[in-house]
Amino acid sequence: MTGQGRRCYGAGMNRIPMPAALLGAACTLLLAGCAATPPAANAPDANVHRTDSHATPPRDARAARSAEAPRLTGQAAHRDGDDLLTAGLGLTGLQQATPPPFADPEAPTAAELRRRAVWSSWRGIADLRPEGGYGVVYGSAATVPGREFHALATVPGAKHPHRLMVQVPDGFDAGRRCVVVTASSGSRGIYGAIAVAGAWGLPKGCAVAYTDKGAGSDYFDLDAGQGIAVDGRVAAPDDPAAAFDPGAGVPTTGIAFKHAHSQDNPEADWGRHVRQAAEFALATLETAMPQGAPYTFDNTRIIAVGISNGGGAVLRAAEDGDWLDAVVAGEPSIHIDAPGARALYDYTTEAALLMPCALADLDALPTSPLSTVATAMRAPRCAALRAEGVIEGDDTAAQARSAHARLRDAGWTEAALRAAALSVDFDLFRAVAATYASAYGRYPAGAHPCGMSFSAQHPDFSPRPATAAECAAWWSDASGIPPGAGVGVIDPALAAPDLTGPGLQCLRALWTGDSADAQRVRAGVAAVASAPPRAGLPVLVVHGRDDGLIPFAFTSAPYVVASRAAGRDVRLWEVRNAQHFDGFLALPDYAARYVPLLPYVYAALDRVDAYLDGGALPSDAVIETRPGGHLDAAALAVPGT
Numbered sequence: 284m285t286g287q288g289r290r291c292y293g294a295g296m297n298r299i300p301m302p303a304a305l306l307g308a309a310c311t312l313l314l315a316g317c318a319a320t321p322p323a324a325n326a327p328d329a330n331v332h333r334t335d336s337h338a339t340p341p342r343d344a345r346a347a348r349s350a351e352a353p354r355l356t357g358q359a360a361h362r363d364g365d366d367l368l369t370a371g372l373g374l375t376g377l378q379q380a381t382p383p384p385f386a387d388p389e390a391p392t393a394a395e396l397r398r399r400a401v402w403s404s405w406r407g408i409a410d411l412r413p414e415g416g417y418g419v420v421y422g423s424a425a426t427v428p429g430r431e432f433h434a435l436a437t438v439p440g441a442k443h444p445h446r447l448m449v450q451v452p453d454g455f456d457a458g459r460r461c462v463v464v465t466a467s468s469g470s471r472g473i474y475g476a477i478a479v480a481g482a483w484g485l486p487k488g489c490a491v492a493y494t495d496k497g498a499g500s501d502y503f504d505l506d507a508g509q510g511i512a513v514d515g516r517v518a519a520p521d522d523p524a525a526a527f528d529p530g531a532g533v534p535t536t537g538i539a540f541k542h543a544h545s546q547d548n549p550e551a552d553w554g555r556h557v558r559q560a561a562e563f564a565l566a567t568l569e570t571a572m573p574q575g576a577p578y579t580f581d582n583t584r585i586i587a588v589g590i591s592n593g594g595g596a597v598l599r600a601a602e603d604g605d606w607l608d609a610v611v612a613g614e615p616s617i618h619i620d621a622p623g624a625r626a627l628y629d630y631t632t633e634a635a636l637l638m639p640c641a642l643a644d645l646d647a648l649p650t651s652p653l654s655t656v657a658t659a660m661r662a663p664r665c666a667a668l669r670a671e672g673v674i675e676g677d678d679t680a681a682q683a684r685s686a687h688a689r690l691r692d693a694g695w696t697e698a699a700l701r702a703a704a705l706s707v708d709f710d711l712f713r714a715v716a717a718t719y720a721s722a723y724g725r726y727p728a729g730a731h732p733c734g735m736s737f738s739a740q741h742p743d744f745s746p747r748p749a750t751a752a753e754c755a756a757w758w759s760d761a762s763g764i765p766p767g768a769g770v771g772v773i774d775p776a777l778a779a780p781d782l783t784g785p786g787l788q789c790l791r792a793l794w795t796g797d798s799a800d801a802q803r804v805r806a807g808v809a810a811v812a813s814a815p816p817r818a819g820l821p822v823l824v825v826h827g828r829d830d831g832l833i834p835f836a837f838t839s840a841p842y843v844v845a846s847r848a849a850g851r852d853v854r855l856w857e858v859r860n861a862q863h864f865d866g867f868l869a870l871p872d873y874a875a876r877y878v879p880l881l882p883y884v885y886a887a888l889d890r891v892d893a894y895l896d897g898g899a900l901p902s903d904a905v906i907e908t909r910p911g912g913h914l915d916a917a918a919l920a921v922p923g924t
Contacts (some may be wrong), residue, residue: 354444355434356513362428365394367450368477368485370401374424377405378413382760389751391759396515397474399759404474407762408590409482410865410879416914421882421921427485428453432567433473433513435526438555441497443527443545445556446473448493449567450481456488457575460568461584463491463888464561466553466596468589470498470542470718470763479613479881480588483888492564496556496596497549498542500761501527502770505537505728506748515758517751529728537738537746538770539728542763543721550722551810553592554599561585561606580606584895588888590880591833591863592616594824598842601816609891610822613884614863616833619813621845623694625837626808628719632791633693634703635712636784640665640674641690642704643683649701649872653708660782667781671788694836696828702862703831705873710766711832713783716790717772718764723807724793724800732800733776733789740771815846815853821900822846822853823887827861827880828905856922857905858883878908878919886921 365371385391429452435444463484467475473495484491503510510525512518518525529539568578587597587610594615601610618626643661665682668674676682738746753769761768776785793804826839846853865879890901909918
């Protein structure tokens with residue numbers, strides 16, 4: 284690929300007319316979601332060496348990067364108005380609805396990008412409303428000074444590295460040495476789990492190790508031929524030190540990103556990503572806290588925690604977890620071969636296709652700012668599904684009943700369907716399906732099996748080159764899966780009246796059909812299937828009964844049953860009135876109906892930590908909650924409090 288030598292600009296592209304109503308949907312979704320070097324890590328595939336652009340192989344040699352050792356990218360101290368947990372913002376700064384500004388929007392500093400990435404990660408994960416109770420009823424946003432270490436690591440056989448980060452607080456408890464290891468939720472960047480693992484571990488004096496698990500926000504501008512540098516700033520065109528480069532033979536327009544276009548199917552390696560993060564933490568402690576050396580899995584407590592995709596990642600690590608002491612998985616995206624279990628790609632494409640119609644059969648659904656737009660799309664989707672013979676009925680009401688019945692027959696609960704209205708409003712199911720089709724099939728940029736691509740967009744949603752300001756904010760603002768941060772999904776099959784229906788039919792056929800592309804995608808799905816945790820490892824799964832994005836019935840429930848059938852002691856907390864997105868409790872109707880899940884994840888960590896100190900493992904629980912208004916301890920009913 285030849286760069287154009289222009290900073291985040293490129294050649295024009297053909298326009299695809301799009302309705303203005305969908306622009307509002309994209310804009311709202313946009314708001315949703317270093318000096319000394321530490322030593323080499325313990326395992327041969329986690330050795331590190333210093334990043335130096337002069338020593339990096341030329342651009343056409345980087346296809347062989349999987350054979351390279353992981354690279355240390357630096358360290359920095361965060362004190363005196365800055366800190367590890369909140370980047371100096373404190374709880375009040377994190378609660379602000381507008382992001383920390385850049386002095387120069389086209390060229391933010393590394394420090395500005397870090398602060399904004401921390402803010403964005405907190406806002407995407409936690410319920411920070413003052414009436415939600417964060418920092419008062421549960422959780423911590425304490426000022427935690429310390430040092431932060433970053434690296435790129437590559438698991439054997441992968442083409443591209445994943446990011447690693449270790450935070451070592453100045454108050455690291457050398458007498459009770461502990462590491463909390465985590466993986467980002469969704470496809471978020473390296474700070475994506477800071478509100479989960481960092482908020483629990485850092486105030487307790489634990490080091491915290493993170494991985495972006497081969498996803499993250501290292502977007503690559505194909506128009507300008509430039510990616511993101513290791514410190515988050517936009518790299519120079521054709522800079523070989525970019526954290527992700529899709530390589531040669533890709534289009535010269537649009538945007539590539541790691542989760543979709545690495546050709547690694549990173550989900551298949553999530554467990555190894557988590558272990559490499561833990562190994563990097565032990566290696567880092569050897570230099571950061573040499574008076575306590577050596578740091579090994581035998582003499583350091585290692586607790587793994589994650590939510591959503593991060594929850595699935597720590598459960599994958601638990602399969603070969605002789606190095607782990609305990610695992611807490613919140614709302615995990617996990618698929619195990621067991622009755623009732625369904626793969627993410629299966630139920631996501633089903634929901635994307637059927638749910639816009641089915642929701643017309645449900646009354647009093649929770650509403651979002653995009654509900655009006657989504658409601659207008661129900662009748663066209665119902666009619667299109669009826670024309671394809673997917674559902675029955677002679678009018679919209681009958682067609683919606685048919686779609687609703689199909690989803691219920693497939694295992695969707697009423698509670699999950701109601702909460703999923705949010706994901707339909709924000710078109711999240713289609714966004715996930717478009718990215719995962721590429722990831723599971725290991726397709727490079729420009730080879731999506733349904734012809735989809737990703738790009739900045741004109742007001743009519745046609746593709747255009749990204750601006751310098753948009754590129755500059757990708758690393759801090761993007762969730763790792765478009766749409767968002769100025770990047771959208773380009774679907775050549777868009778056609779009125781059911782705009783996204785044809786593309787969704789193609790995505791669904793990759794699961795139900797028998798084409799070469801379908802077989803390729805399903806092979807990728809098979810590669811991510813999980814197994815029970817190792818015998819003797821304490822595992823506590825926490826999941827909301829109302830989760831509409833990663834439904835409890837398809838994921839945690841069958842995982843726990845299968846693990847227990849294999850003789851594993853896995854405990855389960857089911858939380859009533861908890862859906863998938865704590866951050867969306869900022870929407871009034873969702874705050875009135877649901878409670879956050881994060882307090883139960885923190886409580887689960889407290890309980891497994893106490894167990895490792897000689898206490899008892901918590902019992903299974905179905906936790907009754909009281910949503911709405913100001914949340915207090917009685918409303919949350921957290922076990923053990």
